[in-house]
Amino acid sequence: MRTLLQMEWEKSKKTTIWLIILFMTLIPVVYGVVIYTKVMVGEYNSPFENQWLMAWMITSLFYASVFLPMLSAMIASSLCRYEERGNNWLKLFTYPVKHEAHFFSKTLWLFMLLALAQIMALALFILLGSILGIKGAVPWATLFKSSLFGWMGVCGLSVIQFLIAYYLKSYIKSMILNVFLCCIAFLTATSAAGQTFGMFYPWTMPYAGTIENSSGILPSLTQLFFLYTSGFLLVAMTAGQKIFIKRPH
Structure with a gap:
């Protein structure tokens, strides 16, 4: 498994996936923190008891409901896209390891990249919030728990997104489908029912x-x-x- 993960690192380190992770975390964080500090507090003078948590909730409305699921889809599709070129799936399956190992190495690498995205999002949020003057003590435990559970949620989703990309054999088709499903997720997340039952929609x-x-x-x-x-x-x-083993190549 360590060798397979090293292979995934070698494939990924020269790609644009790192810039994608940066921008897909930076954009919603900047938007959420600016909306809170410059609009809600700056223009409407509506400070809350815990400013950090309120700013985090605003940021999460865009990051966790749209940007994080889309980032997960982009990473999952990218992992498959590399192998689709030159029919590298068949080459992978000639290696003297069980086929299941390739599935587990790719999904584990996907989980690791998503963990990196969560760390970056939280770090950028704290940094930008401090720069723009969010007041009060940073609720580290709550923010960490929130990020951890968000990561747990996206890990399960990412497996489904990986299988979609793997089955469709097309980066474009996979992303179009995920955009549509993410739009449904945003509408679900912002509805009253979504606050209670939203977790059941991947x-x-x-x-x-x-x-x-x-x-x-x-x-x-x-x-x-x-x-x-x-x-x-x-x-x-x-x-x-x-499904990974049985799909025709």
Whole structure:
């Protein structure tokens, strides 16, 4: 597995995926923090008891509901896109390792890149918030928990997105489908029902994990979210490796 992960690193290090991760985290963070500091506080003078959490919730509305699922789709599609060129899937399957190992190495690498995105988003949020003058103590524990649960939600989703890209054999088709499904997720996330049942729609899971663990609303859903996303990931990984092996190349 270590060798396969090293192969994924070698394939990725010279691509644009690092810039994509940077911009897909930077854009919503800048937008959310600026909206809070310059509009809600600057123009309407509407400070909240915990300014950091309010700014984080505004940022998460765009980042966790749209940008993070789209980033996950872009990374997953990119991992497949490289292998589709020159029919590299067949070459991979000639290596003296089980085919399942390729599936697990790619999904594990996908999880690691998404963890990097979460770390970058949180770091950029703290940095920009400090620069623009968000007041109060930074609620590190809450923000970390929110980021962690958002990562848990997007990991399960990313397996589905990887299988979509793998099955469709087309980066463009995969991204078009994900854009459509992300639009549904945004509408679901911003609806009243979405606050309670949004976690059950895969493209909304990143947002559900992020918001439920930062807003303090419906804390009883935290345990349900953990159990549901853990089970969802287990089922997706189990079914995914079977689909990965059986797909014709």
